[in-house]
Amino acid sequence: MFSYIDRNVTDNKKTRQRAFNIKLFNNELPTLEKLKDRFPKIYENDFCIRCNLEKEDQVHVLTCPKNLIDIHSCRNKLINLLVSKTTTVACGDTCKNMCKTLEALKELHIPRDVSTRDADHLSFIDVMLGLIPITVYDIVLQKVVTHELADQIIDDVFVQFKLFLHTHIWKDRCTAVKKWETENGISNNK
Secondary structure (H helix, E strand, O other), rough: OOOOOOOOOOOOOHHHHHHHHHHHHOOOOOHHHHHHHHHOOOOOOOOOOOOOEOOHHHHHHHHHOOOOOOOOHHHHHHHHHHHHHHHHOOOOHHHOOOOHHHOOOOOOOOOHHHHHHHOOOOHHHHHOOOOOOHHHHHHHHHHHHHHHHHHHHHHHHHHHHHHHHHHHHHHOOOOOOHHHHHHHOOOOOO
């Protein structure tokens, strides 16, 4: 899920991706909410500099309306990755209705209002943060039969999905925040 070190040598790209995955899961990404808490004299408010509608916490980073891709595209990407990887391993015919089955899962639903989502029940927001619903695992397991294959598919899919989030949401957000910091005279020296 976080991506493991499989060689004696690592590269910066994989190290950054691994750090992103762990920080995302542990709610430690340096959002403006966190930066304001840590450096209140430097960061005077914690509102999203892209949309200016809400405080920029970790969930808002993933659901901000100014993201280049929306949350529905992210959900479709995850479902397509799951179906594609599972179909490659299993007989294609057995995966015929898998897409519809995944789309119908309540654990993959997108709440209408993210700020008032029910924390007692999984939603797609929780999946984006790093939780893997057992129902998703069970659907993959039904198609490929062995736990070993299901584990590998889930691992591969979620590594790819986290890379997708990092590339299409987090990097763009960081570029916008860095530009805003530069414009406001915020640097490592301040």
